[in-house]
Amino acid sequence: MKARQRFLGRRVPGDSWLHRTPAWAKLAGVAALSVLVLLTRDPVVNAGLIAVIVVLALTARLPLRELLAPILRIWLIVAGVLVVHLWLTDWLTGARIASTIVACVLAAALLMLTTTIGELIAVFEVLARPLAVVGLPAESVGLAAGLVVRSLPVIADLARVSGDAARARGLEASPAARTVPLVLGAVKYAQDTGRALEARGLG
Amino acid sequence: MTPQHDEQHAPSVIFESASVYVEDPAAGERPGVTARRAILTDVTCALTQPTISIVGANGSGKSTLLQLINGLVPADAGRVVVDGLDVATRGREVRRRVGFVFTDPGAQLVMPTPLEDVELSLKRTVRDRRERRARALDVLDELGVADLAERSVYELSGGQRQLVALAAVLAVDPAVLVLDEPTTLLDLANRERLREVLADLVARRGVRTILSTHDLEVAADAQRTLLIHEGRLHADGTPAEVVATYRDLVTRARGRGGAPA
Numbered sequence: 001m002k003a004r005q006r007f008l009g010r011r012v013p014g015d016s017w018l019h020r021t022p023a024w025a026k027l028a029g030v031a032a033l034s035v036l037v038l039l040t041r042d043p044v045v046n047a048g049l050i051a052v053i054v055v056l057a058l059t060a061r062l063p064l065r066e067l068l069a070p071i072l073r074i075w076l077i078v079a080g081v082l083v084v085h086l087w088l089t090d091w092l093t094g095a096r097i098a099s100t101i102v103a104c105v106l107a108a109a110l111l112m113l114t115t116t117i118g119e120l121i122a123v124f125e126v127l128a129r130p131l132a133v134v135g136l137p138a139e140s141v142g143l144a145a146g147l148v149v150r151s152l153p154v155i156a157d158l159a160r161v162s163g164d165a166a167r168a169r170g171l172e173a174s175p176a177a178r179t180v181p182l183v184l185g186a187v188k189y190a191q192d193t194g195r196a197l198e199a200r201g202l203g
Numbered sequence: 204m205t206p207q208h209d210e211q212h213a214p215s216v217i218f219e220s221a222s223v224y225v226e227d228p229a230a231g232e233r234p235g236v237t238a239r240r241a242i243l244t245d246v247t248c249a250l251t252q253p254t255i256s257i258v259g260a261n262g263s264g265k266s267t268l269l270q271l272i273n274g275l276v277p278a279d280a281g282r283v284v285v286d287g288l289d290v291a292t293r294g295r296e297v298r299r300r301v302g303f304v305f306t307d308p309g310a311q312l313v314m315p316t317p318l319e320d321v322e323l324s325l326k327r328t329v330r331d332r333r334e335r336r337a338r339a340l341d342v343l344d345e346l347g348v349a350d351l352a353e354r355s356v357y358e359l360s361g362g363q364r365q366l367v368a369l370a371a372v373l374a375v376d377p378a379v380l381v382l383d384e385p386t387t388l389l390d391l392a393n394r395e396r397l398r399e400v401l402a403d404l405v406a407r408r409g410v411r412t413i414l415s416t417h418d419l420e421v422a423a424d425a426q427r428t429l430l431i432h433e434g435r436l437h438a439d440g441t442p443a444e445v446v447a448t449y450r451d452l453v454t455r456a457r458g459r460g461g462a463p464a
Binding site: 010011013116117118122139143147150153157192193195196197198199200201202 | 273275295298299302303305310311312313314315316319322323324326327332353355357371372375
């Protein structure tokens with residue numbers, strides 16, 4: 001799969017310090033960074049955090065193209081935010097929002113590149129334990145949350161395939177030609193996943 | 204009386220007048236009236252041999268019959284009993300005994316890598332994560348795909364995916380392995396590899412296999428073959444007998460200008 005086709009959810013095998021760091025610590029780091037960028041709302045702080053993320057990735061010997069792959073998938077959105085704010089408000093607001101998106105996506109990418117879905121499910125299960133008081137089993141909630149994370153690259157790939165299919169039929173301008181196969185594919189993926197879990201006694 | 208799970212029960216998969224219906228608006232006698240259409244009708248047989256194959260045309264009901272075995276599809280009439288356990292009332296226990304491999308392994312692999320996928324199968328039975336990982340690697344190694352453990356499932360060939368899907372099922376040590384057209388998407392080399400693996404599993408692990416297939420050579424590997432035709436059990440016997448009946452059925456249908464099987 002080409003780097004541009006990847007979106008959050010792919011782990012790079014390895015044994016770096018970041019791979020060995022417990023998943024809960026990395027998840028807490030992403031949460032802390034997200035809170036920080038939303039509270040400060042400062043593009044300079046965001047730029048600093050982006051630089052820190054890149055340095056962390058380099059120290060863990062992660063290929064930069066892997067780290068930046070999700071940004072390549074959303075660059076149109078980031079560029080759109082910038083253009084709209086240059087037009088309607090000012091460049092500072094545009095830079096603030098765009099850099100917030102990039103910082104959060106890169107932090108999530110760093111987490112996903114060094115953490116297995118199984119490790120994340122284990123953390124989600126611990127976080128879901130309090131839900132047992134309202135009758136929700138932590139194991140099921142953790143598994144469901146892990147599968148939501150797992151579905152991100154699958155849905156992103158479905159969107160790419162739907163776009164390619166629409167282009168192949170000369171229907172690139174048709175929203176229906178792009179979205180209907182995407183929705184049907186997503187529903188089929190959900191059904192297949194449910195059936196696969198049920199077949200393993202995990203449903 | 205509902206049979207209880209008992210070690211004295213002979214290993215068997217028993218269908219007792221099992222039927223499956225779907226609501227079908229097109230089958231109604233008047234517009235707007237929905238009728239029931241039979242997918243599988245009154246199937247009765249006891250499967251006790253270690254290897255069973257099921258043949259039949261596309262849409263004949265083979266997959267539905269297989270999915271009855273572990274309750275993925277519930278019987279609307281009759282019942283299915285696996286090793287003394289009624290699927291309708293003890294589905295969870297049945298699913299622990301019955302491993303199911305889908306035609307398309309891509310629809311079965313839930314996790315991003317083979318190792319994580321096999322680990323997921325072991326989640327409920329092996330609590331310790333290190334032991335779970337070691338067991339998962341053992342199963343992948345058993346099927347000769349341990350070197351693919353950390354690859355993305357999207358980078359695997361069809362044959363490799365089928366073996367990983369099989370490993371994910373074998374990890375929980377099923378007594379019965381149900382495979383829905385397991386060779387349909389495989390090339391010749393991978394088909395042969397899968398046949399070897401299945402024969403080895405039956406001989407070494409004592410796993411019983413029940414598979415549906417359009418490949419008459421694969422069907423002939425079994426000790427007993429069923430022919431499903433238009434939702435009914437049309438023939439039941441040795442592979443040679445049943446395949447001859449199937450060929451005759453197809454020849455007669457073609458002679459009448461019917462759709463090829």
